[in-house]
Amino acid sequence: MAKKGDWVRIHSIILTPEQRSAAVPDDTKRVPLEQWTKGYLHADATLSGEATVTTRTGRVVSGTIVDEMPHYTHSFGDFVPELQQAGDEAFALLFGGDAK
Amino acid sequence: MSRDNSFSAVMARKAEIIRNAVGVDYHQFESGSIAFDYERMMASTGYTLEDVAEIQRGFAIGNTPLIELKNITSLVRKLSKEGYGARIFVKDEAANPSGSFKVRRAATSIHHAKRMGYRGALSATSGNYGAAVASCCAKSGLKCIVVQECYDSRGVGQPEIIEKARKCESLGAEVVQLSVGPELFYTVLRMLEDTGYFNASLYTAFGIAGIETLGYEVAQQCRTQLGKDPDVVVCTNAGGGNLTGTARGLMKANCTAQIVAASVNLKGLHMASDTQFNKKSFTTGHTGFGMPFSTLPDRSDVPRSAARPLRYMDRYVTVNQGEVFYTTELLARLEGIERGPAGNTSLAAAISLAQELPEDAVVVVQETEYTGAGKHGSAQLSFARQNGIKVLLGNPREEIAGESIILPAHPSLLRAVDVDLDHMRRSLITHAAETVDHAPTEGDIAFLAEETKSSTSFVLETLNSRKS
Numbered sequence: 001m002a003k004k005g006d007w008v009r010i011h012s013i014i015l016t017p018e019q020r021s022a023a024v025p026d027d028t029k030r031v032p033l034e035q036w037t038k039g040y041l042h043a044d045a046t047l048s049g050e051a052t053v054t055t056r057t058g059r060v061v062s063g064t065i066v067d068e069m070p071h072y073t074h075s076f077g078d079f080v081p082e083l084q085q086a087g088d089e090a091f092a093l094l095f096g097g098d099a100k
Numbered sequence: 101m102s103r104d105n106s107f108s109a110v111m112a113r114k115a116e117i118i119r120n121a122v123g124v125d126y127h128q129f130e131s132g133s134i135a136f137d138y139e140r141m142m143a144s145t146g147y148t149l150e151d152v153a154e155i156q157r158g159f160a161i162g163n164t165p166l167i168e169l170k171n172i173t174s175l176v177r178k179l180s181k182e183g184y185g186a187r188i189f190v191k192d193e194a195a196n197p198s199g200s201f202k203v204r205r206a207a208t209s210i211h212h213a214k215r216m217g218y219r220g221a222l223s224a225t226s227g228n229y230g231a232a233v234a235s236c237c238a239k240s241g242l243k244c245i246v247v248q249e250c251y252d253s254r255g256v257g258q259p260e261i262i263e264k265a266r267k268c269e270s271l272g273a274e275v276v277q278l279s280v281g282p283e284l285f286y287t288v289l290r291m292l293e294d295t296g297y298f299n300a301s302l303y304t305a306f307g308i309a310g311i312e313t314l315g316y317e318v319a320q321q322c323r324t325q326l327g328k329d330p331d332v333v334v335c336t337n338a339g340g341g342n343l344t345g346t347a348r349g350l351m352k353a354n355c356t357a358q359i360v361a362a363s364v365n366l367k368g369l370h371m372a373s374d375t376q377f378n379k380k381s382f383t384t385g386h387t388g389f390g391m392p393f394s395t396l397p398d399r400s401d402v403p404r405s406a407a408r409p410l411r412y413m414d415r416y417v418t419v420n421q422g423e424v425f426y427t428t429e430l431l432a433r434l435e436g437i438e439r440g441p442a443g444n445t446s447l448a449a450a451i452s453l454a455q456e457l458p459e460d461a462v463v464v465v466q467e468t469e470y471t472g473a474g475k476h477g478s479a480q481l482s483f484a485r486q487n488g489i490k491v492l493l494g495n496p497r498e499e500i501a502g503e504s505i506i507l508p509a510h511p512s513l514l515r516a517v518d519v520d521l522d523h524m525r526r527s528l529i530t531h532a533a534e535t536v537d538h539a540p541t542e543g544d545i546a547f548l549a550e551e552t553k554s555s556t557s558f559v560l561e562t563l564n565s566r567k568s
Contacts, residue, residue: 028372093175
């Protein structure tokens, strides 16, 4: 349950597949144009429920709540052995010594 | 009275919305045929190069270091024939407040927006430009909205674009994220109409004038640090503004360096495809923008784009994705400078181009960009693997965009591949001729020769072969 004034992320459909531009490729035309933004809730609401928010610039936007107090989880990814090997070999090529 | 916000109704109001949101009436530059007065449009900002430099100083933008990459040059000389292997320098644009050269582009626009009394600015970009606009808005006390194309229909976001969203938010912007599709422009128009904000388009004269200082600084720094002009300046090319502004700045410094465009080769991937969106490991600096924006510059979000790269390009080369990730690793491991991959597209090309030039020649790579979570070689390559792309060491010439990413197994395998520039010039001329239902006028022919850095005879030859 999100409370009035909470910072939430909301999702909405901007264009249904039928409303999309004729210029988009077929695979894109099969799916809707979706939108996500964040704002302060106008009234108490449940996750996945319909809600209205005021964004940071003062816009009023409605949609479905998909996250409460959203935060970022993107990272530096997994270890990529090929990158390390490439760097080690270039270093050895220039400065001498073994790559390993 | 409520407005009709259907797709067709909003698109029909496009010209009026853009005029209100940019404060420029583009009709004044038009001839009524193919030609328009490009230089008059560029001068219409009312800001000279020195004015722009002063505005940028107020934002702590510019005067970034020009760094000699001595170790990469040494490596290049090991690969070159005797006496060859030009000195490579990089302009460390990551040192700008927002972490890329794009803030030069934003500064003039936001300064102007504030002066004109706009309360906020909006930018449609999935790239570094969002943070650039957000940074300038923060310092100017303006509100900021950044609209990104970020997710595919599975809700999977490109890590680099997600990082850019984070950075924009950290600088105070509202970030609106969309799934794949060119109708992003439709949502932008609606928001511009609703908010009355300034459209901080990448393609206005304000934006391009902002990059001229970059080219000007390159010429001045080479003269001060090396006592000579650069022989070649390599610019990563996507929408064309980076190259256009840099080349114009070099010309304003009376520098005649060869201008080389470099893009990441994404041949075969459709930019508006939902299923191919996350098959690419570069979100900008690639041929998916570089090619169409060069041959059809006015496909941008303003009626006449100020980014017209074929006017200035002497050569256009591509490098593959694996070669750019490899170069990013070289910059970190051999020079001790960790930067974002996309900004190293032109450096990858320079490593190949320097091998064609004598040792006393100077090649300048005119940008770097910041790096971080999502915007890093390991983040992008891991994401590629998750999306079924093979990542390996081998011969980059065998890389197929959307299927594999091949880092060179040896630096000698890194090669910039030439694009047929005359073919692109002919393409621009043919596209332009199709926009009118009469034969191009004398003025049009002279204009098209300028547009393509060619000659009236080349334009006429192209137009005649089109008829036959």
